[in-house]
Amino acid sequence: MAATSSVTHQGLDALPASRTREFVRGLLIEHGILEPLDLYRAWFDQRARQVPDRLTNPTHRAVIRRYIRWNHQRRMRQLDPAPQGTFLRSKQAITVAAERLNWLTDHDIDLATLGQDHLDVWQATGPSTRLMADRFLVWAIRTRLASIELMIQRHHRGISPRMNTPSSPPPTSPCWTRLPQIGPTVGTRSSKT
Template sequence: MTQFLRSLAHGESPIANETFENYGEYSKIRHLHQLFTKLGIVEYKDQNLLIFTRWLDRKMDKCDLNDEHTKVARQYVRWYHLRRLRELSDRTNLTEGHVRTSKQDTTVALNFLGWLEEKSISLSQCRQAHVDEWFATGNTTRSRVRSFAKWAVRNQYLPNIELPGGATFRAPGIDQGKRLALLADLLENEEIPLFCRAAAILFLLYGQPITRLVRLTINDITTNVDVTEILLGDHPVLIPNPFDEIILRYVRSRPNINTAGNADSPYLFVGFRPGQPLNANYLMRLLRDHGVELRVMKAAALRDLVQEMPPAVAARVLGFKTASLEPHAAQAGMTWASYPALRRATPKNS
């Protein structure tokens, strides 16, 4: 690290993205790279995209597939994952979650090709029986081969096959009492860090994925007279009192902004890295440590919300797809007739 800094200071290495990217132990200089990027010293490059491309280079270097399968794997990653990630990056919508999914799908695709090679089967020789065996003899992670298999069929590397149906919706056990008790505790428990209380409140009220919560900005919180709202979808939604007091108190005292890299950060939950939001995995661990059972309590929040408004309306307000909320409404036994406001708004037939 000292030698690296000296080479930059003496002009032995150019202050450019390539200098940082080609450093052997990038994790040691990542913070410095992000700081230089935030200050405009080097040209902006999406760090999430950089993390994936560096990971991919290492992954493919270690790949011991035959030439045919290696070529197919490289084309799959380049034209399916890398193209998608770059498009998201161009729209500044690329998140850690997107990178994680692409890593998982790529890893499973390579495992599938390796599994075929162990059986002395080429991809073009793969048949329905082989695919069925792949799904039947491994863990649920093997289901992530779907994106590769669909791409391979579409590009005629793999014969037409049928993939087993996706997992059906199974609502986790719902304990609204526990969720409400935790919300009450978050109002009073000063031992929990304020940023963690704010994040937990938003999660428990609106069931937002943590990866989406960390991308919220302070501009998504608005106050008008005595009403505080948050923008999650198409329209702002009310933050009820007294939870709004915790959120506003947090907004006024956001941590991690007293540094050169984050002094003007727009993020509601500012990260430790320059210009980045708080790491979603880090926040997930903190919430779990404070008793927030993510999957169960997300389902509880969404179940509660779809009892107040139809899935189509809730989806627009909360930023979800309607299809992802309909199973929660069905589990709660909600139908169109369950929403009195809709019945009153519908004219009667004469």
């Protein structure tokens, strides 16, 4: 960097990625040496270039590139500057989408023949971050890459078999003990009305 006559964002980008490089960039922007830059969008663009390389299927690489370009990068360009929350959600969404597409490849399923049973198995066998796949699924349905009947199942409290076993004791926290006991008259009308 010291060998060049001018300092630019492109020159900094040519250096190895590190926290130090980004710290120096921030200092140069703060002191007016470099023009302001939408850092979250720049970081997302840099990460987005790496995601297709993690996919093993060439067709899925093309799908993820389209998803990134037309869903996430387009939205980030509309926001000036892109907020941190948008950056973090978009980063997580493309990570989960790539994981989803790799799972499809591993199970010899393509996006066009993806069924709800496949989607349910994938969702049930992984972490809760797989709920972020709904963003990719909505986009895939809208672009006619996947069936319109597909949906990510949301988890609702109290429906898990493990949580609702008859052998589990009732809650003992003070807020539960203060609730009135509900008897057999719930849902019946009073004769005075």
